[in-house]
Amino acid sequence: MNHDFDLSAVEEEIANCMRCGNCQATCPYYQETGFESSVARGKIALAKSVLQGKIKYTPTLAERFECLTCYACNATCPCGIQIDKIFLAARAVMVRNGGSPAFKKLMAAALKNQGLLDLGLKTATLAKGLLFQPHPSGGLSPRFPLGLDLRRVVPSLSPKTFRDGMRESVTVPGAKSKVAFFTGCLVNYVYPSTGRAVVEILTKSGVSVLIPWKQHCCAAPLALNGVMDVAEQMARSQIDLFSGLDVDAVVVACGTCGESFKKKYVELLDGAPGYAGKARELAAKTCDIADFAWNVAPFNRQLLKELAMRVTYHEPCHLGRGLGVTKEPLEIIRTIPGLDFVPLREPERCCGNAGSFSFTHYDISYNILKHKLADISGTGADAVVTGCSACRMQLEDGFAQEGLGKRVFHTAELLAMSLK
Amino acid sequence: MSVQEAIYTLRSVLGKENVITAKEDLICYSFDATADLPEHLPDLLVTPMTVEQVAEVIKAANRYKMPVYPRGSGTNLSGGTVPVRGGIVLSSLKMNKILEIDPDNLTATVQPGVIIQTLNNTIAPHGLIYPPDPGSMATATMGGSVAECSGGLRGLKYGVTRDYVMGLEVVLANGDIARFGGKTVKNVTAYDMVRLFTGSEGTLGIITEIIVRLIPAPETRETMFATFADLTTAGRSITEIIRSKVIPATMEIMDRVTMETVENHAQIGLPTESEAILLVEVDGIPEVVRREAATVREVITRNGGVVKTAAGDHERDQLWAARRAALPALARKRPTTILEDATVPRSKITEMLLAIQNIGRRYNLTIGTFGHAGDGNLHPTILTDSRDQEEMERVHRAVDEIFKAALSMGGTLTGEHGIGMAKARYLPWEYGEKGVQVLQKIKEALDPEYLLNPGKMVPCREERK
Numbered sequence A: 001m002n003h004d005f006d007l008s009a010v011e012e013e014i015a016n017c018m019r020c021g022n023c024q025a026t027c028p029y030y031q032e033t034g035f036e037s038s039v040a041r042g043k044i045a046l047a048k049s050v051l052q053g054k055i056k057y058t059p060t061l062a063e064r065f066e067c068l069t070c071y072a073c074n075a076t077c078p079c080g081i082q083i084d085k086i087f088l089a090a091r092a093v094m095v096r097n098g099g100s101p102a103f104k105k106l107m108a109a110a111l112k113n114q115g116l117l118d119l120g121l122k123t124a125t126l127a128k129g130l131l132f133q134p135h136p137s138g139g140l141s142p143r144f145p146l147g148l149d150l151r152r153v154v155p156s157l158s159p160k161t162f163r164d165g166m167r168e169s170v171t172v173p174g175a176k177s178k179v180a181f182f183t184g185c186l187v188n189y190v191y192p193s194t195g196r197a198v199v200e201i202l203t204k205s206g207v208s209v210l211i212p213w214k215q216h217c218c219a220a221p222l223a224l225n226g227v228m229d230v231a232e233q234m235a236r237s238q239i240d241l242f243s244g245l246d247v248d249a250v251v252v253a254c255g256t257c258g259e260s261f262k263k264k265y266v267e268l269l270d271g272a273p274g275y276a277g278k279a280r281e282l283a284a285k286t287c288d289i290a291d292f293a294w295n296v297a298p299f300n301r302q303l304l305k306e307l308a309m310r311v312t313y314h315e316p317c318h319l320g321r322g323l324g325v326t327k328e329p330l331e332i333i334r335t336i337p338g339l340d341f342v343p344l345r346e347p348e349r350c351c352g353n354a355g356s357f358s359f360t361h362y363d364i365s366y367n368i369l370k371h372k373l374a375d376i377s378g379t380g381a382d383a384v385v386t387g388c389s390a391c392r393m394q395l396e397d398g399f400a401q402e403g404l405g406k407r408v409f410h411t412a413e414l415l416a417m418s419l420k
Numbered sequence B: 001m002s003v004q005e006a007i008y009t010l011r012s013v014l015g016k017e018n019v020i021t022a023k024e025d026l027i028c029y030s031f032d033a034t035a036d037l038p039e040h041l042p043d044l045l046v047t048p049m050t051v052e053q054v055a056e057v058i059k060a061a062n063r064y065k066m067p068v069y070p071r072g073s074g075t076n077l078s079g080g081t082v083p084v085r086g087g088i089v090l091s092s093l094k095m096n097k098i099l100e101i102d103p104d105n106l107t108a109t110v111q112p113g114v115i116i117q118t119l120n121n122t123i124a125p126h127g128l129i130y131p132p133d134p135g136s137m138a139t140a141t142m143g144g145s146v147a148e149c150s151g152g153l154r155g156l157k158y159g160v161t162r163d164y165v166m167g168l169e170v171v172l173a174n175g176d177i178a179r180f181g182g183k184t185v186k187n188v189t190a191y192d193m194v195r196l197f198t199g200s201e202g203t204l205g206i207i208t209e210i211i212v213r214l215i216p217a218p219e220t221r222e223t224m225f226a227t228f229a230d231l232t233t234a235g236r237s238i239t240e241i242i243r244s245k246v247i248p249a250t251m252e253i254m255d256r257v258t259m260e261t262v263e264n265h266a267q268i269g270l271p272t273e274s275e276a277i278l279l280v281e282v283d284g285i286p287e288v289v290r291r292e293a294a295t296v297r298e299v300i301t302r303n304g305g306v307v308k309t310a311a312g313d314h315e316r317d318q319l320w321a322a323r324r325a326a327l328p329a330l331a332r333k334r335p336t337t338i339l340e341d342a343t344v345p346r347s348k349i350t351e352m353l354l355a356i357q358n359i360g361r362r363y364n365l366t367i368g369t370f371g372h373a374g375d376g377n378l379h380p381t382i383l384t385d386s387r388d389q390e391e392m393e394r395v396h397r398a399v400d401e402i403f404k405a406a407l408s409m410g411g412t413l414t415g416e417h418g419i420g421m422a423k424a425r426y427l428p429w430e431y432g433e434k435g436v437q438v439l440q441k442i443k444e445a446l447d448p449e450y451l452l453n454p455g456k457m458v459p460c461r462e463e464r465k
């Protein structure tokens, strides 16, 4: 176990907070609650109190360290503090001291074992008639609370997962290069069309694709919530699966998954014999699909067909601030003929999903989403393009509940549609 | 136990969700943006939603003898919101409505929890601005900035918060609600109570509604940037620009330590070989702006400065980005950043800058100075580490000397950050014992029990010799 996930390791970061409060200006969570304990300044003060022994673990304290992990505070902080590192260390300490709240334990158990997740979700598909009822939007809303709020609209799970529907290796004759595709859970179980779009873009650009069928959850839901020991095991398993492959790159279609490969595994396995070096190599090889299709293996612009719609773009926190992929999706959108692109006023503001946060704090999550929905409505766009399936789920929930009748596409889907 | 009773009473009036008592939450209210101050936990936090609820809180505070600390965003730099004696922190953030924009009378009526930037965003479509623009305008509340009488970058031409506050609704220390002032430009009815409450730092009453004056947004502006080989020529340029009857909207200075730090941090091509840079912006109607900008350039060149004019919005933004980077860049250098705001008459700017440099050398401290040169409001910023006791000793002595220097030049302890806790002990240096006694009489007339923000600005009864 890497002991960096301790508050003493981030003591300097904590000391560097000058308590200016600038982070209030961009924190979506704080802007809903108005409580200092929601925003970075307050959370850092709590972390400092833990370090100084002024306050001990309580379930309430563990809850205070929860947030959207949207990195807006990191981007605003004039002192350049790595605020997310402080939060993660604090969450790890909380988990070690008293365990995470019940829901997270459940997630940890479900995600740890790929078989279980697969089985769990497939069982859910079978049982969905029992548990869910159809919603007018075409999604499903739960019949029972299930720990979710009753109003929430959950997309139907795909009857057949993406990976079940694909060959493990899709080869292109005379391929220029070969990549491995890490699909991520939501693409695999909920949005297989995104996965197919990624494969289509890659093969049309002369890239062979390997989709290792044993791949499993990237561990972000655990790592972001401080369940470091399990996250580390999963990181090792991921390295075992991917670093041996003879590929030029590992392509991802989700900022959060990308971050696990590019950052988290390196941190989790820092100094781990036999793994640290491999984690760094894998990190260097990992690339988001928008970045890959724009910079590494550019798609053939001659093939692009006109798409007549008005679209806007929502920047996922972990893709934009997390991985720094900000320009490429916009370049892709601007290159597609016929599209009328109207930017959001605040494209980089969090949509409120934030993984498990939206389950544990549904009302706040939905209120944060409302800002996004208003921004989207203001553009008059027919569809929102984004690079993250979790954001997509959140947006679709909002569109369904508000009866907005707008669609959401992954950037890869939009591009693949134009390449058809 | 009275705290328990107070919690029970307040919950029945405000609702459970507006009375917060968990230690995990209260810790976050034991400090504000001020460095180097003791922290103190409040007993509870209340978040009233109406003026009547505020009045109920004050009545409960009287009944249970618990002090009340009004709080906006907690960004003040004088310890104004630290609950030093325990009691109730009263947050204004749930009273955050803009009640009215009145383009005919050029006023806005707001609740105290409105963020300054939000007000400006809302009035921009009307072609209006609310000029007070503290560096914290994206976070600070209207209530907090009225209570501090905040300044900002545009103070030189447009004045400070007090020049824009026209009317106030206040909950007094006994729970009564009073209104002063209004929407009229002229108003000499009785004492100027609006001005008394503006800058009162939460010690005289809780502000629950504010009427402010708005002005038409300037049509155009020109931004210039000048470098100087020494502080004297920079200082002379500042006074000569004003003497030439040009009042720039802003005239900002950065010394060499600040410039070097900004440059190291951001590599934007600042001339680190010069001793000072000035950033000057003139605004208004196009013909006047053109003429005033020419005068500014002429004065600077005559004094040996090298001046450049921003060629468009992009260059202007870059210059302002450099200015805005001053505090952040300094703050990154060391863990603790002690930001003062000693202010001198404009004509003494050079003298004050030299005095600060000298103090830094004598106490072997890194001090970067930047600030609103046009109005004599400097921000000497000491970079240190509060964990190093020996160095903090030197810091405290240096701060004493900075205040002495400012006062000896006919200046003041604080231009815009307020007295609060941080500067309370220096008050007699500027006001004398007799002057401080006047403050106490005012305080006791309005708040005889010292329930409102005790320990700030006015010394409490038992602290008196």
Ligand SMILES: Cc1cc2nc3c(=O)[nH]c(=O)nc-3n(C[C@H](O)[C@H](O)[C@H](O)COP(=O)(O)OP(=O)(O)OC[C@H]3O[C@@H](n4cnc5c(N)ncnc54)[C@H](O)[C@@H]3O)c2cc1C
Pocket (backbone or CB within 6 Å): A019, A020, A021, B032, B033, B069, B070, B071, B072, B073, B074, B075, B076, B077, B080, B081, B092, B112, B133, B134, B135, B136, B139, B140, B141, B142, B143, B144, B145, B146, B147, B148, B149, B150, B151, B152, B153, B201, B202, B203, B205, B206, B207, B208, B327, B416, B417, B453
């Ligand atoms: C990065 C940074 C830059 C800054 N730049 C400037 C600047 O350029 N110019 C400047 O002048 N200041 C500046 N400040 C200081 C500070 O932001 C201002 O004083 C600001 O106006 C305080 O607003 P607030 O809402 O944070 O008030 P708080 O800090 O919450 O409160 C300030 C004072 O007002 C009292 N108060 C708050 N609300 C009420 C109310 N409703 N009724 C009665 N009393 C109340 C409090 O008790 C306290 O004494 C800066 C601060 C930071 C951190």
Ligand code: SF4
Pocket (backbone or CB within 6 Å): A016, A017, A018, A019, A020, A021, A022, A023, A024, A040, A041, A044, A073, A076, A077, A078, A079, A080, A081, A083
């Ligand atoms: S912006 Fe950064 S330095 Fe300022 S309070 Fe927030 S975390 Fe601390």
Ligand code: SF4
Pocket (backbone or CB within 6 Å): A026, A027, A028, A029, A030, A038, A039, A040, A067, A068, A069, A070, A071, A072, A073, A074
């Ligand atoms: S990560 Fe996002 S939600 Fe969390 S404190 Fe920072 S800005 Fe707020």
